[in-house]
Amino acid sequence: MPAEPPSGRAAAVLRRWDSALIATLLLVTLAAALAVDGFATGRNAQFLLLDAVAIGLVALPVTLIVVTGEIDLSVASTLGLCSAVMGQLWVSGWPLELVVLTAVALGALLGAVNGLFVTGFGLPALAVTIGTLAAYRGLAFVVLGDRAVADFPRAWTDAVGGTALAGAVPAAMLVTAVAAAGGGGGGGGGGGGPAAPSCCTPPRWAAPCSPSATTPRPPASPASPWPAPSSGSS
Known part of the structure; x- marks a missing residue:
């Protein structure tokens, strides 16, 4: 089979949805830099990247969940409850080292509760995580209420x-970035990650599809040029 020319590979990359998303992000950033005073500054870029850290760390494991055909709607509530605790x-008055370890262990426990209901009891992930979304959010309010805690040690904050890299990146x-690079090595780029579910094996929260939509029909047998034998012939 002849190799695809570089122009064809480049066109395939440009047609991907993530390429369109990156191009849109670059256009919006360029428009904001030209239209908003102070947007195109290093300090503003640092704050934007710092705000994206928590979202990125939460989105990375959710990507793996979606690839396996499941979904988790409770990740933000899980983060909120761990932060409140x-x-x-x-x-x-707990030492901060023990506080951090306790919050990490709590996050693992909350995720294990979702996994138990989905994989252990066979319940739909959509329904389970909608329920835990509300439960974890309510527990966060019970633990901390409407108070804000911000007096953490200056060395930790x-x-x-x-910043790193000459003060340009938080x-x-x-x-x-390291977590994304490590998690993306076995993903959808032809590595060893799990394959996306086919149409005939939908996730439990999706409506089943008809196998006839994807299963090819066997080709019809060609007509024989010879006449069929009569029932009375020997």
Whole structure:
């Protein structure tokens, strides 16, 4: 089979939805830099990247969930409950090292609850995570209420919000980039990641599809040029 020319591969990449998304993001950024005073500054870029760190770290595992044909709507509530517990424990006088470990363990426990209901009991992931979304969000309000906790040690906040690469990129963004590079190695680029579900094996939360829509029909047998034998012939 002849190899595809480079122009054909480039055209295929440009037709992908993620290429269109990146192009749209670049156009919006360029328009904002030209129209908004102070947008095209290094300080504003640092704040934008720092705001994207939490979203990126949450989106990475959700990508793997979606690739397997499932969905998790409770990730934001899980993050909120872990953050609320972290703030409450810090206000209560716990050492910050133990607070961080407790918040990480709580996040793993909350995710395991979702996994138990989905894989253990066979319930639809959509229904389960809608329920835990509301439950975890309510528990977060019970734990911390409407208070805000922001008096964490300066050394810790500087380590998370500080910059690297000559002061151009937040240090936390480097962690996100490393996690994305490690998680994307076995993904959809032909690596060893799980394959996307086919139409005839939809996820449990999706409506089933008809196999006839994707299963090819066998070709019809060609007509024989010879007449069929009569029933009375020997």
